[in-house]
Amino acid sequence: xxxxxxxxxxxxxxxxxxxxxxxxxxxxxxxxxxxxxxxxxxxxxxxxxxxxxxxxxxxxxxxxxxxxxxxxxxxxxxxxxxxxxxxxxxxxxxxxxxxxxxxxxxxxxxxxxxxxxxxxxxxxxxxxxxxxxxxxxxxxxxxxxxxxxxxxxxxxxxxxxxxxxxxxxxxxxxxxxxxxxxxxxxxxxxxxxxxxxxxxxxxxxxxxxxxxxxxxxxxxxxxxxxxxxxxxxxxxxxxxxxxxxxxxxxxxxxxxxxxxxxxxxxxxxxxxxx
Amino acid sequence: xxxxxxxxxxxxxxxxxxxxxxxxxxxxxxxxxxxxxxxxxxxxxxxxxxxxxxxxxxxxxxxxxxxxxxxxxxxxxxxxxxxxxxxxxxxxxxxxxxxxxxxxxxxxxxxxxxxxxxxxxxxxxxxxxxxxxxxxxxxxxxxxxxxxxxxxxxxxxxxxxxxxxxxxxxxxxxxxxxxxxxxxxxxxxxxxxxxxxxxxxxxxxxxxxxxxxxxxxxxxxxxxxxxxxxxxxxxxxxxxxxxxxxxxxxxxxxxxxxxxxxxxxxxxxxxxxxxxxxxxxxxxxxxxxxxxxxxxxxxxxxxxxxxxxxxxxxxxxxxxxxxxxxxxxxxxxxxxxxxxxxxxxxxxxxxxxxxxxxxxxxxxxxxxxxxxxxxxxxxxxxxxxxxxxxxxxxxxxxxxxxxxxxxxxxxx
Numbered sequence: 001x002x003x004x005x006x007x008x009x010x011x012x013x014x015x016x017x018x019x020x021x022x023x024x025x026x027x028x029x030x031x032x033x034x035x036x037x038x039x040x041x042x043x044x045x046x047x048x049x050x051x052x053x054x055x056x057x058x059x060x061x062x063x064x065x066x067x068x069x070x071x072x073x074x075x076x077x078x079x080x081x082x083x084x085x086x087x088x089x090x091x092x093x094x095x096x097x098x099x100x101x102x103x104x105x106x107x108x109x110x111x112x113x114x115x116x117x118x119x120x121x122x123x124x125x126x127x128x129x130x131x132x133x134x135x136x137x138x139x140x141x142x143x144x145x146x147x148x149x150x151x152x153x154x155x156x157x158x159x160x161x162x163x164x165x166x167x168x169x170x171x172x173x174x175x176x177x178x179x180x181x182x183x184x185x186x187x188x189x190x191x192x193x194x195x196x197x198x199x200x201x202x203x204x205x206x207x208x209x210x211x212x213x214x215x216x217x218x219x220x221x222x223x224x225x226x227x228x229x230x231x232x233x234x235x236x237x238x239x240x241x242x243x244x245x246x247x248x249x250x251x252x253x254x255x256x257x258x259x260x261x262x263x264x265x266x267x268x269x270x271x272x273x274x
Numbered sequence: 275x276x277x278x279x280x281x282x283x284x285x286x287x288x289x290x291x292x293x294x295x296x297x298x299x300x301x302x303x304x305x306x307x308x309x310x311x312x313x314x315x316x317x318x319x320x321x322x323x324x325x326x327x328x329x330x331x332x333x334x335x336x337x338x339x340x341x342x343x344x345x346x347x348x349x350x351x352x353x354x355x356x357x358x359x360x361x362x363x364x365x366x367x368x369x370x371x372x373x374x375x376x377x378x379x380x381x382x383x384x385x386x387x388x389x390x391x392x393x394x395x396x397x398x399x400x401x402x403x404x405x406x407x408x409x410x411x412x413x414x415x416x417x418x419x420x421x422x423x424x425x426x427x428x429x430x431x432x433x434x435x436x437x438x439x440x441x442x443x444x445x446x447x448x449x450x451x452x453x454x455x456x457x458x459x460x461x462x463x464x465x466x467x468x469x470x471x472x473x474x475x476x477x478x479x480x481x482x483x484x485x486x487x488x489x490x491x492x493x494x495x496x497x498x499x500x501x502x503x504x505x506x507x508x509x510x511x512x513x514x515x516x517x518x519x520x521x522x523x524x525x526x527x528x529x530x531x532x533x534x535x536x537x538x539x540x541x542x543x544x545x546x547x548x549x550x551x552x553x554x555x556x557x558x559x560x561x562x563x564x565x566x567x568x569x570x571x572x573x574x575x576x577x578x579x580x581x582x583x584x585x586x587x588x589x590x591x592x593x594x595x596x597x598x599x600x601x602x603x604x605x606x607x608x609x610x611x612x613x614x615x616x617x618x619x620x621x622x623x624x625x626x627x628x629x630x631x632x633x634x635x636x637x638x639x640x641x642x643x644x645x646x647x648x649x650x651x652x653x654x655x656x657x658x659x660x661x662x663x664x665x666x667x668x669x670x671x672x673x674x675x676x677x678x679x680x681x682x683x684x685x686x
Contacts, residue, residue, distance in 0.1 A: 048565065055572040067566040070559030078558075120529060133492070133530050140493040148495075149437055150685050157656055158683035161663035163671040180664045187657050190627045192460055193647045211625065212617075219614035226587075 035248070038240040042249040045233060046256055056263065058256055087111060156183075182210040316410035317353050318344035320384075320403045325420040328387070330431070333395040333424035338386040340414065342379070343405045351377045352407045358386055360393075361400040368392065395423050434685050444651040449644030458647050465604055465622035466635045472578035472602045473510040481577035482517035483507065486567060486592060487531060488583020488607070489560055491524045496608050499630050500583030501530050503606070506636040507580060508535040512542035520553040521570060523563040528555045564588035568595045581605040581620070582629065585612045593619035606632060659683075 047062030089099030090107045113135060119128040160183045166172040185207035188200065196204045240249035320340040328335035338358065346353040356373040370390050393399070398419035404411050452458055476483045485507055487500035504520065511518040520535070522528045531553045539548035556566040568591065571579070579596040581589070581603070589605075589612040596603045597619050605616035606624030616623045624632055627649075634642035662679070669675040 051568065051572075055569070060569065063565045063569045066559075066562045067557050070562035071555075071557035074558035117526075117529065129529060130533065133526065133533070136492050136526060137498055137530075141495070141498070144493070144495055146434070146438075149441075150434060153656060154434070154437065154683050154685055157660055157663070158680055160660050161667050161678075161680050161683070163668040164664055165668050166671065176664075180660065184657055184660060187653055191650050191653065192463075192627075192631050193458060193650045195459065195461055214610075215614040215617055218611055219618065222587075222611065222614070226590075 035244075035246050038245040038248040039252070041236065042240045042252040045237060046249065046252050050256060050260065053260060056260060058259070087114075181206070186210050314352075314407070314409045315350075316412045317346075317405045317407040318349065319405050319412040319414040320356065321414065323401065323403055323414050323416050325388075325399075325401050325416055327420065327422045330425055330428035333422045334389060334393045336388040336393065336399065336401075336420055336422050338388060338401055338403075340384055340386075340403055341382050342375075342384060343412075345405075345407065346375055347377050347379055350407070353377060354406050354408060356384070357404045357406065358388075359402040359404065360388060360390070361402060363398055367402065393422060396421055431685050433682060440655065441648070441652045445645045445648030448647040448651070449641050452640035452644035452647070458643050460631075460635060460643065460646065463624070463628050463631070463635060465606065465624045465628065466632055468602070468604055468622045469507065469580075469636065470510065472580070472604055473507065473514060473516060475602055476577035477514040477516045479577045482519050482574055483511055483578045483580070484567075484571065484574070484576035484596075484601070485518065485520045485580045486583070487520065487522060487527055488581075488585055489523045489563055489588060490584040492526050492530060494584045496584035496629070497524075497527060499633060500606070501527065501534055502633040503580075503582045503636065504531055505534045505538050506633075508538035509542055512539040512544045512547055515544070515547060518552050519570060519574060519576060521556045521563075521567050522553060523556060523558055523560075525555060528553055560586060560588055561591075564591045567592055571595045571599055571601070575599050576601055579603045581607070581616065582624075582632075583607065585609055585616075587612075590615035590619060596620075 043058075044062045044065065047058040048066075050056055050062075051059040084096060085099035085101075087107055087110065088096040089101045090104040091111065093099075093101055093103050113132040116128045116132040120126045160180060162176040162179060164173065164177050164180060166176065185203050187207070189196075189204040189207035189211070191200075191204070194200060237249040239245060241247055320343050323338070323340040325336055325338045327333075328337050343349075343353050343356075345351060353375045355375055358370045358373070359367045360370055361367050368390075370386070370388055373384065373386070388401075398421050400419050401416040403414050405414070448458070473483055485504055487504055488494070488497050490497050492498060492501075508518055510516070518535070520531055522531060532550055535553055536545075536548050539545050556563050570576075571592075572595070576596075576599075579592075579601045581592060581596075582605070585592075585607050586609070589607070589609075593603060593605065593616055603620040604622045604624075605620040606629035607613060607616065608626050608629055610626070613623065613625055617625075631646055633639075634646045659679075666675060666677075666679050670678045
């Protein structure tokens, strides 16, 4: 079959799945909708996990559903929270009362900038969209500068002003000493306009050691977090494998493994023929 | 026989005898009936109620302070709540809120910020705090009135103004120097040298270059820096006629990245090679975007992958997939929590400020190089402040110096 036919078949499958989901959820048949949810969850979770083997139709299906559904979801969210409630809700509060806002004429500016962005659809006046982009980039650069200066420079510097000798506490003294030395040497590493040679080079090397140690600690911490996420997913699959959930994850896993095995044998056979 | 008359004097005597009996009967407790409710005096009112205009702001903000009732966490310890009222010049009282009481707080002073609607700059207001217990209440009213006003300058942020002026001076001074043609030394950064190598490798292999400008919008400085670097990379792909793939997760980034790529291809004299589709939107969702980019990597097998921008938990997913397909990978981000993953999985990583400096290195633009030198000087001043400050703090703790430098760095 041609690629177009496959596309139509895949779209049909997605449409049927969506219709079934909506149907079950709208009927509100508690156990049935939960059971159906386990089946969908198992297909998508195991489909994404199958990527660990290699790129395959299950992964492609899960990936495209994930990307497509999330893109549509975010578009809907953006419309209902921003355009409907935040923009029209302030420009035409009587017609769009859901946001609970009062009239605010300043919102005409984002409306105009938004229309400018849509000018990209007409190539001859597409350049107007650059004004909106320039406005956004310039505005945020200015706004962020103050915030960064306060949080990343002033606050950090203030917190580093620590006594190197703390009477009665050797641990605090060592801690503060390491903190001050670490910050100063790491800052020195980020000097770009001076060659890192001699004492300068040695101190900046100490700085990179401090950075790497902190990265290592951060890596270990984040890996622990990821493992807890993995445990959460496995917990879901185990729950979906119980008799009350129709052993959804077990059935889906077996089907996927069988299909992938058949595909692997077929690929091997065709490779040998070639 | 004459019957004795039951006159008023005898009636009074009988009543007097009856009263103690009735009192005794009601005091008898569970067996003898219901005991009378003990008298509960109203709670002591709050004390030292003061109100003042919040300093260094645009007005419409009054700060109230008062000390807890003597029956809150002490005395009868039965205060239930405090209710704060604003009284306008016409005498109309508006409730501003009820503060629940746990009767356990040891901090005696309570601060309440009145920023509620209806507060008008320049109008005289009075305030009242009502202290309630289960059966009664007592008021405490502010002596006199208070009014709120806006200020043009936040004097508590003078240190921020000084910092902005100092950094701006350094940057402008060195930009001028760079524009006059004075040579400014820039130390080599390993990751930047690899940009040419990576695109060259992709060209030799006939495979595409993948560029990921992070997952955040243009309000993030890292995203802006990532798009600037994309300009340099797209110039190289235009020059070498290499396929470029830029999946993005924000519509504004898509528009901006298209503009940047279009002008790069134009400046290299290859406008016909530019296609809008080379920069395409996937989704705003973080992990769906990661799944989509992974799919592109697995199917198109790019020879070079660039991750330049703001990243979160998807960083390792992307970098590991790029590693698995054997691509040369160059990452750059200022997200401290994601740097470890890029350092682990990528061939080169631009760490923090190296990433922001990359645009200056790559473009050789005097403005950017001058600003880099200016930032170095600003960093030098910060280092001096930290070094001197640590010594001053040590002497302060040891009792040699009576002052500390920390208050100078607090932005009000």
